[in-house]
Amino acid sequence: QVQLQQWGEGLLRPSETLSLSCAVHGGSLSGFCWTWIRQPPGKGLEWIGEINPGGTATYSPSLKTRGAISLDTSENQFSLTLTSVTAADTAIYYCARGRSYYDFWKGYGKIDSWGQGTLVTVSA
Amino acid sequence: QSALTQPTSVSGSPGQSITISCTGTTSDVGGYNFVSWYQQHPGKAPKLIIYDVSDRPSGVSLRFSGSKSDNTASLTISGLQAEDEADYYCSSYTTSSTYVFGTGTKVTVL
Numbered sequence: 001q002v003q004l005q006q007w008g009e010g011l012l013r014p015s016e017t018l019s020l021s022c023a024v025h026g027g028s029l030s031g032f033c034w035t036w037i038r039q040p041p042g043k044g045l046e047w048i049g050e051i052n053p054g055g056t057a058t059y060s061p062s063l064k065t066r067g068a069i070s071l072d073t074s075e076n077q078f079s080l081t082l083t084s085v086t087a088a089d090t091a092i093y094y095c096a097r098g099r100s101y102y103d104f105w106k107g108y109g110k111i112d113s114w115g116q117g118t119l120v121t122v123s124a
Numbered sequence: 125q126s127a128l129t130q131p132t133s134v135s136g137s138p139g140q141s142i143t144i145s146c147t148g149t150t151s152d153v154g155g156y157n158f159v160s161w162y163q164q165h166p167g168k169a170p171k172l173i174i175y176d177v178s179d180r181p182s183g184v185s186l187r188f189s190g191s192k193s194d195n196t197a198s199l200t201i202s203g204l205q206a207e208d209e210a211d212y213y214c215s216s217y218t219t220s221s222t223y224v225f226g227t228g229t230k231v232t233v234l
Contacts, residue, residue, distance in 0.1 A: 037225075044127065044228040045162070045170065045213050058221055061125060094169055107175060108158035108217040114169035 002027035006095045006115035012122045018082040022095030022115050029053065029073055033098035035111055036069060036080045038091040041119075046091075051078060053101050085122045092117045128153065128214055128226035135232040136204045144229045146197040146214035152224055154195035158217035161190055161199045165210045174199060201231070209233045 008020035022034070036048040049059035051069040059067050066083045082089060095115040099107040129147040136142040146153065146161075153159055157177045162170035172181055174190040177197060187202045197216070201208055214226035 045164075045215075045225040047215070047223040047225060050223075060222055061220070108156065109160040109215050109223050110172065110175035110181075111160065111162075111170075111215075112172045112175075112181060114171075117169055 002097060002113045004095050004097065004113055004115040006093075006118055008093075008118055008120070010118060010120055012085050012120065014086050014122060014124055015084055016122075018085050018089065018093075018120055018122075019079065020081075020093055020095070020118055020120070021077055021079045023075070023077040024097075025076075027097075029071055029076055029078065031101055033101055034069070034071070034078045035096045035098040037094045037096060037111075038089075039094070039117075040091045048080065048082075048093075050098050085120075087122050090120065090122045092119050094118075125152070125218055125220065125222065125224050128216060128224055130212075130214060130226040130229045132227075133230045133232065135234055136201075137234045138204055138206065140204050141200060141202045142204060142231065144199045144201075144212055144214075144231070146199070146216075146226045148195050148197075148216055148224070150195060151220075152216040152218040153192065153197050155219055156217045157192065159190065159192055159197040160215045161188075161197075162213045162215070163208075163210050164213065170213065204233055206233050 003025045006022040035050040051057040057069040096111045097113040161174035164170040177192045178190040
C-alpha cells in the first residue's frame with residue numbers, strides 16, 4: 001500500500017510563496033497522476049491541480065497562474081508551489097495519488113491514497 | 125467552475141438507509157461517468173468510497189453504493205451504522221480536464 005508523507009512551511013506572510021513537498025513510499029511516481037487538494041478550516045475540499053507521469057500539470061482555474069506542481073523522479077516526490085498567498089489560501093493542504101495514467105478512460109478522480117495533511121496559515 | 129451541490133446535512137437512525145445527492149451540470153456530472161465519493165471523519169484525511177459513479181475500492185463496505193441520473197449523482201448508505209457519521213464529498217471530472225468537489229454533506233446517525 002503506497003504511503004504519502006508531506007511537509008512544508010506552515011506559517012506564511014501575505015505575498016509570500018507556499019511550498020509543499022510529498023514523498024511517495026511503497027510505490028513509484030510512474031504510472032499515476034499526483035494531486036494536490038486543500039481544505040480551509042471548517043470548510044469543504046478544493047481541487048488544486050494534478051500532474052501526470054510525463055510532467056504535464058493541470059490546475060484549477062481559481063488559482064489563475066499562481067500554482068505550479070512538479071515531479072522529482074530521482075527523489076520519488078512531487079511538490080506544490082503557490083505564489084502571492086493571501087489569507088484566503090489558509091487551509092489544510094493534502095497531497096494524494098490520483099488515477100492510473102495508463103488505464104484508458106477509467107478512474108478519473110479516483111484518489112485512493114492521501115498524505116497526512118499540512119495546515120498552512122497565511123497571516124500578517 | 126462552481127462546486128457541485130450537496131445537501132448540508134442528512135440524518136438517519138441505525139439500520140436505516142440514507143441517500144446523499146450531488147448535483148452538477150452537463151459540463152461535469154452529466155458529461156462523464158467519473159463521479160467519486162469520499163468519507164471524511166473529523167481531523168482525518170478523506171477516504172475514497174466510490175469511484176466511476178458506482179465502483180467500490182477493495183475493502184469498502186458493500187453498504188455504500190453509488191448511482192447517477194443526468195446531472196445528479198447519488199450515494200446511498202444502507203444499514204446505517206454509528207461509524208458512518210462523517211462528512212461526505214462528491215467529486216467529478218469536468219470538460220476542462222479538471223476536477224470539482226461537492227459542497228459536502230454532514231451525515232448524522234441519530
